[in-house]
Amino acid sequence: MIIETREFTRVEGNGKAEVVIEDDEVKDVRLKIIEGPRFFELLTLGRHYRDVPDLEARICAICYLAHSVASVIGIERAFGVEVPEEVSLLRELGLIGEFLESHSLHLYLLVAPDLFGYPDAIRMASRHGELVREGLAIKAFGNRLRVLVGGREIHGINVKPGGFGRYPTVEELERIERESEALLRLAKRSVRLFARLQPYGARAGHFVATDGYLWGERLISDEGGKFHYTERIEERSPVYSFAKQSHYMGETFLVGALPRLLLKSSMLTPTARRLFEEHGEKLETGYVSYNNLAQAIELVYSIERAKEIARRLLDRGIEGENVPVEPREGEGIGYVEAPRGVLIHHYRMDASGNVTYSNIITPTALNHAMIEASLLTEARGLYGETDEGEMVKRLEETVRAFDPCISCSVHLVNL
Amino acid sequence: MMEKLKLGVFELTDCGGCALNMLFLYERLFDLLEFYEIEEFHMATSLDGGTHYDVALVTGTVSTRRDLNLLKDVRNRSDYLIALGTCATHGSVQASVEMPIREKLKAVYGDGGNPMGALDSKPVVEYVAVDFALPGCPYDKEEVYQALIDIAKGVEPVRKDYPVCLECKLNEYECVLVKKGLPCLGPITYGGCNAVCLRSGLGCIGCRGPLPGEVNPAGEYEVLKSLGYDEEYILRKFKTFSRWEP
Ligand code: SF4
Ligand code: SF4
Numbered sequence: 001m002i003i004e005t006r007e008f009t010r011v012e013g014n015g016k017a018e019v020v021i022e023d024d025e026v027k028d029v030r031l032k033i034i035e036g037p038r039f040f041e042l043l044t045l046g047r048h049y050r051d052v053p054d055l056e057a058r059i060c061a062i063c064y065l066a067h068s069v070a071s072v073i074g075i076e077r078a079f080g081v082e083v084p085e086e087v088s089l090l091r092e093l094g095l096i097g098e099f100l101e102s103h104s105l106h107l108y109l110l111v112a113p114d115l116f117g118y119p120d121a122i123r124m125a126s127r128h129g130e131l132v133r134e135g136l137a138i139k140a141f142g143n144r145l146r147v148l149v150g151g152r153e154i155h156g157i158n159v160k161p162g163g164f165g166r167y168p169t170v171e172e173l174e175r176i177e178r179e180s181e182a183l184l185r186l187a188k189r190s191v192r193l194f195a196r197l198q199p200y201g202a203r204a205g206h207f208v209a210t211d212g213y214l215w216g217e218r219l220i221s222d223e224g225g226k227f228h229y230t231e232r233i234e235e236r237s238p239v240y241s242f243a244k245q246s247h248y249m250g251e252t253f254l255v256g257a258l259p260r261l262l263l264k265s266s267m268l269t270p271t272a273r274r275l276f277e278e279h280g281e282k283l284e285t286g287y288v289s290y291n292n293l294a295q296a297i298e299l300v301y302s303i304e305r306a307k308e309i310a311r312r313l314l315d316r317g318i319e320g321e322n323v324p325v326e327p328r329e330g331e332g333i334g335y336v337e338a339p340r341g342v343l344i345h346h347y348r349m350d351a352s353g354n355v356t357y358s359n360i361i362t363p364t365a366l367n368h369a370m371i372e373a374s375l376l377t378e379a380r381g382l383y384g385e386t387d388e389g390e391m392v393k394r395l396e397e398t399v400r401a402f403d404p405c406i407s408c409s410v411h412l413v414n415l
Numbered sequence: 416m417m418e419k420l421k422l423g424v425f426e427l428t429d430c431g432g433c434a435l436n437m438l439f440l441y442e443r444l445f446d447l448l449e450f451y452e453i454e455e456f457h458m459a460t461s462l463d464g465g466t467h468y469d470v471a472l473v474t475g476t477v478s479t480r481r482d483l484n485l486l487k488d489v490r491n492r493s494d495y496l497i498a499l500g501t502c503a504t505h506g507s508v509q510a511s512v513e514m515p516i517r518e519k520l521k522a523v524y525g526d527g528g529n530p531m532g533a534l535d536s537k538p539v540v541e542y543v544a545v546d547f548a549l550p551g552c553p554y555d556k557e558e559v560y561q562a563l564i565d566i567a568k569g570v571e572p573v574r575k576d577y578p579v580c581l582e583c584k585l586n587e588y589e590c591v592l593v594k595k596g597l598p599c600l601g602p603i604t605y606g607g608c609n610a611v612c613l614r615s616g617l618g619c620i621g622c623r624g625p626l627p628g629e630v631n632p633a634g635e636y637e638v639l640k641s642l643g644y645d646e647e648y649i650l651r652k653f654k655t656f657s658r659w660e661p
Contacts, residue, residue: 009461014426014481036428036478037533038509039519048648054620055655058508058552061432109438109459120460122453125445136441143439151615153439154432154553155622158615165615244524396461405431 005392007034010110010120011404017395019379026383029375031368031399041358049075049327049353054157056345059360060405062105065098065150066338068159070345073215075161076325077332078349083323086313087163090149093176093309094159095214095336097145099302100138102339103257103295106403107190108135111292114397115196131193134186138299141183145306148172163322170318173310180307184271187299191275194296201288201374201398205251207259208233208342208366213267215336220263221248228333229344229361245369246361252370255341255363256402257294258283269308272301288374289401295339327353338363340403364404374398420469420567424456425489427482428509428536429475432553433500434458437472440556447560450567468493470566472559473539476502476510480532483542490543495566499559501552503539505624506659508552510536511651513658538659547572552622552656555608575607578626579619583610591618596642598652603630624657 003019014035020028040059044052053071057064069091076083109121112131118124125132143153148168151158158165210216211226218226219233235244247253261268261283265276275297276283283290327349334345341363348357364371378398382391426434438444438459455464471493477483490496501507512519516535520528540548549558562572579601583590588610591597599618601610605626612619625632632653639649 006463007457009457010459011457014428014457034479034481034531036476036482036536037520037523038428038430038478038536039512039523040508042512042514042519042522043508047651051620051652051655055508058430058432061430061435061553064430064432105435105438113461119462120453120456122444122448122460140441151617152611154436156615157612157617157620160617165612165617 003388003392005395008396008399010113011400015399015404017375017399019375019383019391019395021383024384026376026379029372029379031372031375033368040360044355044358047355049161049325049349049355052347052355053159053161054155056360057155057157059362061154062102062405063098063338063340063343064155065094065146065159066336066343067345068150068156069095069215070334070336070338070343072159072161073334073336074332074345074347075334075349077334078330078347079161079325079328079332079353080330081162081323081325083162086316086319087323089309089313090164090167091159092214093145093306094149096302096306096309097142097149099298099339100142100306101146102142102403103299103302104135104139104142107194107292107295107299108132108139111194111400114400115193134189138183138186138303141179142302144179145176148176160322162325167318167320170314173314173318177307177310177314180303180310184300184303187296187303188271188275190299191279191293191296194293195279195282197289197292199285199287199289200378200394201401202252202370202377203286204254204259204288204370206248206253207262207286208248208253208255209259209263210335210337210342213260213264213337215334217335219335219342221253222263233366235361235365244365245372246366247369252373253366254286254288254291254370255366256291257298257339257341258286258288258291259341260337261294261297262286269301269304271304272297275300288370288398291401291403295403327351340364340367340405342366362405364402367402367404371399371402371404374402419452420450421454421465421467422451422563423454423464423468423471423489423493424458425471425473425485426457427473427475427486427503427539428478429500429502429507431458433474433502436553436556437559440560443560447563451563466492470495470497470563472497472499474499474503476506476536476538477542478509478534478536480534483534486539486542495546496543497547497549497562498539498545499549500554501550501622501624501656504548504550505657506536506538507656510538511655511658512536541659548574550605550624551608554623558607575605576626576628577606578602578630579604579606579608579610579613579623582606582608583613586610586614588613589616591616592638598639598642598644598649600635600652603632603635621652621656625653625660627660
């Protein structure tokens with residue numbers, strides 16, 4: 001017998017799950033990504049490097065900037081280009097905006113209705129209007145950072161190899177500093193709210209993140225050492241899904257807010273680190289539902305860090321000079337932390353700066369096997385204990401804890 | 416109080432941006448809810464959906480059999496259907512990959528055939544008649560707001576009929592085509608975004624699709640050619656968002 005869930009709601013993209021029952025036991029769970037394939041690697045093949053980041057941005061709306069930045073870093077590494085501190089800080093500011101926009105969307109609009117028993121945030125707003133508005137305020141601030149750095153709320157084209165089309169002004173940076181001050185209190189409140197979540201889902205075999213907080217030269221894991229994705233991560237294509245599955249040395253692993261906190265807590269800002277320590281015991285258990293709590297702590301981190309960056313840029317002054325980019329034959333990988341976890345853009349370039357090879361691995365594709373494992377654990381615990389409707393609902397909540405981005409996950413290639 | 420119109424938001428294969436952009440209306444979304452009841456919107460609500468929609472917004476391309484069935488079903492159950500965003504109106508980026516679906520699948524997933532019913536990506540307008548087409552990757556959220564308010568008031572929403580270039584001039588941005596020699600598609604692209612990318616001093620990449628009518632793509636081609644861009648580069652740029660034209 002197969003129990004099929006309806007298509008998941010309050011997640012990005014189209015997917016569902018099948019629970020396979022044999023002899024009255026849960027034998028297997030299949031996560032079916034039914035969103036159509038979009039073939040991004042083929043799209044960028046042969047294209048000139050200057051156009052690539054804008055195309056890659058279209059992989060995902062919620063984290064378009066992470067795609068632009070990963071793409072830009074991959075391209076710069078292939079050409080051996082180094083950017084100055086100012087450019088790095090601004091990229092970081094944009095990515096922070098994306099964390100704020102994405103995490104607050106997920107926590108306040110998609111997860112909070114589960115906590116309070118509503119089908120959506122709009123209906124929840126009648127009783128918990130203040131909470132919804134607080135979430136929207138954080139989200140709007142995140143989007144302002146995305147506009148400032150990326151050029152638009154969605155799919156801006158301001159992030160380029162070597163720098164930006166337009167640089168922010170002193171007034172714009174001062175405004176960010178002021179606004180972040182005011183929002184910190186709201187973010188701290190969200191940590192208390194999401195600390196109420198119960199443990200569910202499976203515990204990951206391993207955790208993986210980039211070696212810097214928001215991007216890196218290599219990946220790191222709970223086993224120590226720095227590595228390239230090709231050394232420890234292996235991909236497979238299941239026949240029932242448009243997304244591939246990945247394993248870390250043959251075992252399941254998790255990327256995202258929880259692994260970031262567990263592997264990189266020393267890089268957090270002061271208040272975020274205090275909150276991490278306060279909730280450390282829970283987080284260390286590694287249950288995926290605590291990914292939501294980790295995201296709430298990252299809201300605090302992001303707001304504090306936005307303030308630090310704005311101040312640093314104001315103190316040193318904005319020069320607004322782009323670094324010259326000279327194409328040459330080469331290969332480069334951009335590792336970035338998208339809100340949902342590690343994002344990899346890997347390119348090879350020819351001498352005139354056209355893409356000859358591209359491989360993109362998104363956080364949801366990396367987490368795919370882990371989502372399935374969590375569904376299996378949950379289904380085993382629930383089957384026979386609750387009715388089918390309740391089980392399906394809980395499975396949907398389990399998927400939601402990963403904050404999956406299904407649209408992103410459906411295009412991987414090895415050419 | 417008047418009865419609210421029933422609204423459905425449906426996502427086919429896409430990046431999620433056109434659905435997400437609705438949520439970026441923030442407080443204005445609550446203003447829309449004075450006129451509309453959201454019956455279905457996967458990204459935002461777990462409600463199961465209705466049987467009939469006064470207005471349906473459809474985003475994305477038809478890229479699987481599931482997408483096609485959903486689209487036809489929505490068309491049958493709605494009075495007013497809006498193809499929302501460049502995916503739905505022109506196919507956007509995924510439709511510009513010009514290989515047959517079998518080859519694309521093979522290149523990406525290996526020799527597994529096509530068990531899940533993938534189709535070549537095409538815009539919504541290729542398959543069903545739509546009542547209004549609102550391009551943009553993503554569309555400008557003010558435009559969708561205005562269109563929904565118009566419909567609620569019984570007024571037919573208006574389509575823009577001028578290029579991005581005009582909005583760039585009105586904003587008094589420097590012309591990047593003439594001054595910097597950047598490849599800018601502003602002269603031949605549907606206006607309505609307020610020339611937002613020109614604000615960053617970057618050329619328009621044509622994300623709102625080509626403006627039909629008087630515009631002159633041949634002239635644009637010649638200009639880019641004289642700036643030193645090669646033919647293949649220019650053609651790919653033209654087709655990136657609009658391999659399919661409505
Ligand atoms: S038109 Fe652009 S923003 Fe809208 S869904 Fe398609 S790719 Fe995303
Ligand atoms: S300026 Fe061009 S690329 Fe930018 S939003 Fe407008 S139509 Fe799209």
